[in-house]
Amino acid sequence: MAGSVNKVILIGNVGADPEIRRTQDGRPIANLRIATSETWRDRNSGERREKTEWHTVVVFNEGLCKVVEQYVKKGAKLYIEGQLQTRKWQDQQGQDRYSTEVVLQGFGSTLTMLDGRGEGGGASSGGGRGSSNNDYGDDYGAPAPSSSPSRGGGGGNFSRDLDDDIPF
Amino acid sequence: MAGSVNKVILIGNVGADPEIRRTQDGRPIANLRIATSETWRDRNSGERREKTEWHTVVVFNEGLCKVVEQYVKKGAKLYIEGQLQTRKWQDQQGQDRYSTEVVLQGFGSTLTMLDGRGEGGGASSGGGRGSSNNDYGDDYGAPAPSSSPSRGGGGGNFSRDLDDDIPF
Amino acid sequence: MAGSVNKVILIGNVGADPEIRRTQDGRPIANLRIATSETWRDRNSGERREKTEWHTVVVFNEGLCKVVEQYVKKGAKLYIEGQLQTRKWQDQQGQDRYSTEVVLQGFGSTLTMLDGRGEGGGASSGGGRGSSNNDYGDDYGAPAPSSSPSRGGGGGNFSRDLDDDIPF
Amino acid sequence: MAGSVNKVILIGNVGADPEIRRTQDGRPIANLRIATSETWRDRNSGERREKTEWHTVVVFNEGLCKVVEQYVKKGAKLYIEGQLQTRKWQDQQGQDRYSTEVVLQGFGSTLTMLDGRGEGGGASSGGGRGSSNNDYGDDYGAPAPSSSPSRGGGGGNFSRDLDDDIPF
């Protein structure tokens, strides 16, 4: 279906140190639990109330997984941009069950640390090596030129070069 | 600054057929004008009112430019995801002027056609070849199911080369 | 927790005519199923492939429910902005089950029709009466120009009453 | 135009203490300068590079202005959700000039503090009194019930009450 968008944006805190698993062929997958919450004052009692929502975030991306592994700890505040995905599985009784997760996998998925812990700063799944919308990974060799778009693991440049002289 | 986000999401109609320019080294740049509008009923008179906002969108990405060139015409309804950028220029009197544009260049930038015209359907700046948030590039493997996540390798160029001098 | 964000943005098609239920005290709740999908060309076979994701959207808002009731039909293309919520329930075996839904309830929730069917055009949960991000409620004054900002007064109910017991 | 969206999401730091002006009839308007930036490592030199983008944010909303006035200081990290607006003005030579700003005014506009300074936590422009997606203002009396949607300055409840018994 052309013309569809599936985007989740979360800012919240990580509930526990992330789990990093590996697939059989060695690729990492990180699982995070992120809490968002809303607070308000009760209309009648005047008491402060809060509701917390927990989100399961699954990171299928080597670069982002590295950032998660190195920098994301319990309590970290993150900005997450991913997609909603519901997967079907079977419980021990053989019944169909569904789990909905926020998946960071494709283009446009991003994970940024908002509390300054770690040096990673941010990362997106664009390059497979922790390149970021905001902060290219330290192991980021070079943005891919337009003319060589698909080097394995290539990243990209995200903004015009300030030092270029670009009259327009 | 780690931990920053600069994102613009627009759904609107294209005001005129796009202009496609080329840099000296041949890379395309597309310019679009997109209208968004709000309507409301006047509180006093009860009349229906409307306010239209016009946005300048600049596409620095070969893949997205191809989509624009082939499919985007005056009147098309688009979903756009880009970044805010303000550039400084000088008018004929030599005075500093500033123009703010929605730039589709970096990671996470997307352009999707919402009215079914053209076959392009959608595209994002991830792959430099019209690959899409919704339409993976030709050399891009399948999206990973939850149980077999995508290889990290798929990168791509996202835009202009940081090191180039690009007069246009 | 101050400083959290929980936002889902979807553009997709409605899979079936919406169901509208009512709470005991008469407030409507609309349920929608919305499909988003991604297409790509298989890296090896070159075949076009597609993956569709289905989302359950729950509208707790009188104004938005009216729009849904009047205008949203099977096949409609919608822009949805809401929140992720997971609720716990018990199956017939008494086991805990969880369902994650995109809830349109609070501030910032929006539903806009993208295919021009119906006159409703758009709506947000801001005003409780089908007012919109793009379409101010009837008792809502004009959007303020930059030089004459809007009165602060315009509020509204955004959803279900916190203090109510709402079985449904 | 039905079906349009105009949304800007920024996470960045405030460049200077905000300016709060007042209209002739006493309503506040806050002006903020917010920096977002991207960093990357230069492909050739390997040097770390950074590009900062400055955004002008204008808050037309009493509740949000109060939050800005009380809590937002130079250096604060904010999450902002607003709209792009370009306004026309004339310079001293009588020439037309245009300025594009991120305006927080209508439903869906939000401002949330991300660095924990201040108690305000967050605020959105929904209620005119600093109600928030995440953190209702302290002077927030009560969420508006669905049955009285438009009390002056009324806000809303943003989530289901945790303590309600809501089987569904």
Add this chain to the structure above:
DNA sequence: TTTT
């Protein structure tokens, strides 16, 4: 300059 779009669209409804």
Add this chain to the structure above:
DNA sequence: TTTT
């Protein structure tokens, strides 16, 4: 169960 949608859509292209």
